Amino acid sequence: MAAEAEQGFRPLDEASLVAYIKATPALASHLGGAAGLGSIEIKEVGDGNLNFVYIVKSTSGAIIIKQALPYVRCVGDSWPMTRERAYFEASTLREHGRLCPEHTPEVYHFDRAMSLMGMRYIEPPHIILRKGLIAGVEYPLLADHMSDYMAKTLFFTSLIYNNTTDHKQRVAQYCANVEMCRLTEQVVFSDPYRVSKFNRWTSPYLDKDAEAVREDDELKLEVAELKSMFIERAQALIHGDLHTGSIMVTPDSTQVIDPEFGFYGPMGFDIGAFLGNLILAYYSQNGHADQANDRKAYKKWILKTIEESWNLFQKKFVELWNKHKEGNGEAYLPDIYNSSDLLSLAQKKYMTNLFHDSLGFGSAKMIRRIVGIAHVEDLESIKDASKRAECERAALNCAKMLLKGRRQFETIEQVIEHIQSFDRE
Amino acid sequence: MAAEAEQGFRPLDEASLVAYIKATPALASHLGGAAGLGSIEIKEVGDGNLNFVYIVKSTSGAIIIKQALPYVRCVGDSWPMTRERAYFEASTLREHGRLCPEHTPEVYHFDRAMSLMGMRYIEPPHIILRKGLIAGVEYPLLADHMSDYMAKTLFFTSLIYNNTTDHKQRVAQYCANVEMCRLTEQVVFSDPYRVSKFNRWTSPYLDKDAEAVREDDELKLEVAELKSMFIERAQALIHGDLHTGSIMVTPDSTQVIDPEFGFYGPMGFDIGAFLGNLILAYYSQNGHADQANDRKAYKKWILKTIEESWNLFQKKFVELWNKHKEGNGEAYLPDIYNSSDLLSLAQKKYMTNLFHDSLGFGSAKMIRRIVGIAHVEDLESIKDASKRAECERAALNCAKMLLKGRRQFETIEQVIEHIQSFDRE
Ligand SMILES: Nc1ncnc2c1ncn2[C@@H]1O[C@H](COP(=O)(O)OP(=O)(O)O)[C@@H](O)[C@H]1O
Ligand SMILES: Nc1ncnc2c1ncn2[C@@H]1O[C@H](COP(=O)(O)OP(=O)(O)O)[C@@H](O)[C@H]1O
Ligand SMILES: [Mg+2]
Ligand SMILES: [Mg+2]
Numbered sequence A, B: 001m002a003a004e005a006e007q008g009f010r011p012l013d014e015a016s017l018v019a020y021i022k023a024t025p026a027l028a029s030h031l032g033g034a035a036g037l038g039s040i041e042i043k044e045v046g047d048g049n050l051n052f053v054y055i056v057k058s059t060s061g062a063i064i065i066k067q068a069l070p071y072v073r074c075v076g077d078s079w080p081m082t083r084e085r086a087y088f089e090a091s092t093l094r095e096h097g098r099l100c101p102e103h104t105p106e107v108y109h110f111d112r113a114m115s116l117m118g119m120r121y122i123e124p125p126h127i128i129l130r131k132g133l134i135a136g137v138e139y140p141l142l143a144d145h146m147s148d149y150m151a152k153t154l155f156f157t158s159l160i161y162n163n164t165t166d167h168k169q170r171v172a173q174y175c176a177n178v179e180m181c182r183l184t185e186q187v188v189f190s191d192p193y194r195v196s197k198f199n200r201w202t203s204p205y206l207d208k209d210a211e212a213v214r215e216d217d218e219l220k221l222e223v224a225e226l227k228s229m230f231i232e233r234a235q236a237l238i239h240g241d242l243h244t245g246s247i248m249v250t251p252d253s254t255q256v257i258d259p260e261f262g263f264y265g266p267m268g269f270d271i272g273a274f275l276g277n278l279i280l281a282y283y284s285q286n287g288h289a290d291q292a293n294d295r296k297a298y299k300k301w302i303l304k305t306i307e308e309s310w311n312l313f314q315k316k317f318v319e320l321w322n323k324h325k326e327g328n329g330e331a332y333l334p335d336i337y338n339s340s341d342l343l344s345l346a347q348k349k350y351m352t353n354l355f356h357d358s359l360g361f362g363s364a365k366m367i368r369r370i371v372g373i374a375h376v377e378d379l380e381s382i383k384d385a386s387k388r389a390e391c392e393r394a395a396l397n398c399a400k401m402l403l404k405g406r407r408q409f410e411t412i413e414q415v416i417e418h419i420q421s422f423d424r425e
């Protein structure tokens, strides 16, 4: 980072934030300008692990301010982390917003020196999807919306749509978000497969299971391939952290936030993150079932959502491909893939590979949430440790076999069956 | 390119070259300084398609000067091409020279504004390998040397040896060599599979064969995967144009020149280029056979060289891996791949994938030399068109099946058998 940027930086608190907003028309204008700024209210709501997030309200509006500090928030300054992540978050949010405004909050302002972004306030009753999944709330449009978001952001940043010159220029730009990539490499693809002081699991119940992960040679061979693909393969501008904690929902609306891990990577990493976290939500339901609600209907809804998310994604992605097949995309030139039969074979091959990548990455994300550093609230909130361990073991076994055997799956329906087969109610 | 660089540029001729050298100590010093520069002799020897190459000799030394003009030399200024290729050539040559000085000429001087490089003169009796292959000369150390070059340059620029931060920084730098990549995309992965005014073949003999390539759906599906891999996968700093015209040899020495297509791409593209061009040399031999020399022994030597090149490459690459397994490479961390059994399984998997990639890319390079824009002298120099077509058809059929069936091959010996099976003497 330029020395200049270092110099311009100061962490804001609630008082200095007000002054900052007053001095920044792009922010002040969303709060009613000078008039509205009299009665400003600020609330810090960052429940994430990394950054500070403020809701700023005036009588005539509300905005979100997010600032990155040069360390991991939940750990403190003993774990330094580049503030440049804010730049990549704002860039990815703007690009994804351009491609899919329906499901991406607008960025009002970005200050690189301050690692500070102002964006649209995603107002209540929006909540974080993960919370809704824990509460057992159905979101009938979730699969439709997320398949839309994934199809558009991934298709339009891929070589099926773009020429190589534009693609490589953007790839180069996002190579600089390497610190965030390295964090993923460590926590998703490395630590769960070795002894690491960061790892934890529901002990003593899962001691043997965690050890088995570290000693599963076949699993580790497959994970090596996924890890290399994650680093080497610049397939599309991915969100990079598309779990259910990065999605805010109501029954009518779905908004994707927090793409600070954004870079040009394999599409399957995003799709897998979303599906894998839904599968974790599924396995956590047995732990949330009670007299009043056995969660059986809800589990069915989750499975249906997994199924529809993939099937709709596939459908929409291929529709975009067909719509733009005469465009500037370098990967499938229209005078080579020149019959609808051939194009549809090419699409089938592409989608099958993407399906297998997604299952691989999704499983890796599940495994790391059970035996790695950062767990998910879906499972963590199950108070009874033995019950939690049972849910986690089912999820872990499902994921291990899915990762190793992913190339044997042809349809998402087969995956659904696989998921159910590990669920001992 | 910076306007500054544009301004500093002028194409040199023999006269202005002398003045340039006199003003450039890094060049003059190799020619004996002021004393030696009295009796300078200059000869333009560029037999390549793209650039101008001068041998500059004084009484006390000789150097090579290579300059890129902003167009394709063999076509003229109707086909513009960035002079920045010279920068990537010098960068790749320096990096490969650092990693494998035995087989890479030293760069004495690089002037980015002038797109001009001074380098070691690879003196006679070195000749271009392709010429030696046409003449039927055996190079007993070729496989040893080329496996050395490929193992070192590819291993040491991969994630098996490097950390992700260094890797991505270099990937980003080489993304800017995109014009050269696009040329490869067009001539290797696109034009042969569509009607293009640039394509040519030995007509009318191969008219049906060229058409069959354009109508082979299975082939085109596989080529799409290779093309995407070529663009998306930043596996190592590859030479990018490693055919037998980019290699200068004597029976004792092997020197790799001309990496102006260098970028972070799939390793198999380099290995395939070398092997694929040896296979083309093999199929051309029937066209060079005469009363005096039936070329049968020579063909055996080529096959042995193909076999040894891969087997030695594999051996050396894995040796480097074992030697550096405790290093900083991100891809296979020692505390995960922590037993020699597991590491050796991982290596086996990696090398098998690399083998298949190499066969795929090698075949694609063969195909384009027969039905695409730029042919190889090995075949072009066969005067009798019907005889040439026969050699070409055998090579083409071999390549098509190798490309489509590459994943069925487990050893290079099986590939050798496959090559021989298409050779009707
Ligand atoms: N645009 C927004 N509108 C409303 N709430 C938001 C918005 N962005 C973030 N939040 C809230 O702040 C929390 C943390 O934001 P997030 O971007 O996930 O930060 P982190 O990078 O630290 O994980 C979210 O879980 C959400 O509750
Ligand atoms: N370092 C060198 N020493 C001796 N001859 C060289 C050297 N570099 C290039 N040449 C000669 O010049 C020719 C063209 O060089 P090359 O780098 O392949 O140019 P191009 O990029 O135009 O293909 C080579 O085939 C070789 O004969
Ligand atoms: Mg978050
Ligand atoms: Mg975040």
Ligand SMILES: [Mg+2]
Pocket: B048, B049, B245, B246, B258
């Ligand atoms: Mg050349």
Ligand SMILES: [Mg+2]
Pocket: B144, B145, B148
């Ligand atoms: Mg040697």
Ligand SMILES: [Mg+2]
Pocket: B048, B050, B241, B258, B260
């Ligand atoms: Mg060249």
